[in-house]
Amino acid sequence: MKWPAWSLVTAFPIAGIVVLVLPVRASEDQITLYTPVLEGPAALGTSVATILNLQIWQTLRSAPSPNPAHLSFGKGVVVWGRPLMRYSHEDAEARAKEVSLLAQFVIWGKVYEYGGGAIVQANLSIPAYHDFRDAHPERWTIEIQSPAGLIRIATDMPQRRYSFEPIVLTGEVIRRYSRPGALLIYSSPRSQEAIGAVGDEFTALEHREGMVKVQSGRKTGWVRLPELSASRNEVVDFVGGIIRVFRADWAGAESLMSSVIENERAPNEIKTDAYLYRGFAAAQQNRPSEVDFLEARKLSPYARRCIVYAVMGKLSEYRLAQLGGTNGGKHKGDLLRDARRLLDEHLYLFEPDDEWVAEVSRELLKLRVSTAPAKR
């Protein structure tokens, strides 16, 4: 490998665009996931993208069930569309930012014919840009009362670009979905009577375990979603979990991130971040988060993001204690000193001009927590 510039540009036909909407209060922020057709053998790439698209759509929920607190998580939308021009996060992010779309997520990738079978390599892009939302629950912000007034410490989400474990498609999936029109619509959930096939344009109406009711052209009926591989992939749970974070559905995010954590085939990087998100979700529900952050650090001991979230966890527990909540019997001051120590012991993971370290150090001083200044 060497360093001169290069580019790879490929043109693809335009696919249909479909919007899948969960009806909720219109005044709240909308969260949009965009899923372009996967590059690769034509019909198979389209079918696999449709299946992933519908599986993720199944994880969207407008409110918890039961819902005694009358919560609403806003509007969740999955938009299906034309393939990316290039196999690239940058391209995916550019597509998300298009004014007609304004998506927060793009799940994209490629189907490779490899060996005697086929593989799906899926990626997730979460661009940071002004998307006109009022609230940003994914940015962890902690407000603490100090002698100098209210202080605010914040951090962005752990990462914004991911690659998933390759999905080895089963022979059955390859055989069945390599031809156009293979995703059949049945008249009822249990019926064997196929009344049509999912076309380029469709609208998802409701879902049950493993199946989705769709309207495609003039046909309305049920589509059965197959398992793409012999073992469950982490893509749907992880993407669904982050969408729930964006919608402040903390209990829901915890549930899906727990599924990622329990998934033995999830990549180390994804599993690490699933622990970070689960701890974040616990903290947002005023529960301790330390165990999850410790587990994340065990998986990725030298990842900057793990230290950031562990420190935020300590500050969150301090805030909770300040509000009179439980803090596991720890002294409030110990929590702040733990946060400072954690940071000091891992300064080698931060650039000398790291803005977050500077902000936390400054705010901890206001809380009268200090150590000898770091000599770097």
Added chain:
Amino acid sequence: MHFSRFKGILRDKITVLVEELAGASPRFSYLSDLTLEPGGNEGFEDKLSSEAAVQKYWFGSRSLILLRGSIIIPDEKEKNYSAQTRLFFGELRGTLQHSSLSVRLPINEGQFANTSDSHSLAIYYALAMDSARLDDKPAHVMALLSRAQDKIRDLSKREALSPAVIEIQQAVERAIVTQKARTPNP
């Protein structure tokens, strides 16, 4: 056909790997020009007949890693084609015993993830050694070594590590110790 497909997959992997690094820190944006050479579906004709010739080519071409190898046609016992690759790290070998490591990976769908991760591991390691050579800040080198460790964990989750991966794993661990030692305690 196997070679061109293998090369296409590796090219995609490099694109995403570099973008993920740049997404984590703008300090990695210098990697945007990292590319797989030559372009197209074919490889260079391999006329390098000695280690010295390989070293000279690696240096002169400003390579990060030189990949040399062949696609092995299955014999009666084997079902699948295999990719036999020799990864030459040149002066970016760090504490590896030798400048090159050899990996052989069957070309079948079940081995796709291992093939992808083995090459990602080699790239992260070489980038980390390049960064260390340039005396970059420990945080920069550690970010690359941390990602190398992710790949080692992913490989070990699927099956026993190959001797080549174990050798890189040990070199990564030594590099981490070195980088930590560069940062004075607060």
